[in-house]
Amino acid sequence: MTFDRLIAADILAMAAALALLFAMAADWYSSASGEEARRIEQFTKPQGATGGEVSREVEERARAVAEGAERNAWQLSDPIDRVVLAALLSTVACALLAGFLRAAGRRLESPLTPSAIAGILAALSAALIGYRMLDQPGVDEATTVSSGAPIALVVLGVLVLCCARAARAEENGTAWHEAPSERAESPA
Numbered sequence: 001m002t003f004d005r006l007i008a009a010d011i012l013a014m015a016a017a018l019a020l021l022f023a024m025a026a027d028w029y030s031s032a033s034g035e036e037a038r039r040i041e042q043f044t045k046p047q048g049a050t051g052g053e054v055s056r057e058v059e060e061r062a063r064a065v066a067e068g069a070e071r072n073a074w075q076l077s078d079p080i081d082r083v084v085l086a087a088l089l090s091t092v093a094c095a096l097l098a099g100f101l102r103a104a105g106r107r108l109e110s111p112l113t114p115s116a117i118a119g120i121l122a123a124l125s126a127a128l129i130g131y132r133m134l135d136q137p138g139v140d141e142a143t144t145v146s147s148g149a150p151i152a153l154v155v156l157g158v159l160v161l162c163c164a165r166a167a168r169a170e171e172n173g174t175a176w177h178e179a180p181s182e183r184a185e186s187p188a
Helices: 008-025 032-043 053-069 079-103 114-134 148-172 180-185
Strands: 027-031 143-145
Touching: 008 079, 008 114, 008 148, 027 032, 027 148, 032 143, 079 114, 079 148, 114 148
Parallel strands: none
Antiparallel strands: 027 143
16 A cells, blocks of 8 residues: 555545544534623633632633533534534545545446545535534524534535545546556566
């Protein structure tokens, strides 16, 4: 196995898959009260040994309220959120599998290669996240979308483009080239 076999689209797809895991851990949703508590936490700056005791208490309570209101992709429990999580994890697994299979020199002659499947799953995941951003968990008026969900959409867009490029390269045969070490060993 050598990663010299990877094309640029494979490398970017694998990096985007790993970035998607980080985006899944970021906060996706909060509430209006959670955002206000986070704002209070940021503006409360305790100073001095005893002079800031009230400020410290306010900061700690605000942090607790904010953390109680924030949810990431792993913490959401509605059935649609579990489907989104499964689609995201499947996307990551397929994108990484596609890269490792190419690095190992394995070819799949089927039109549905791991790169193509990862691209399809990434597009499906993006559609599900878009839907979920419109139909937010809980009461829509009280729920706010945090940075994690839009970041995940951007990463999924990159993943779709990279997987489409890798699948196109597999289809026309340009994705399969020998690693530099293999070229040196083969008789000319």
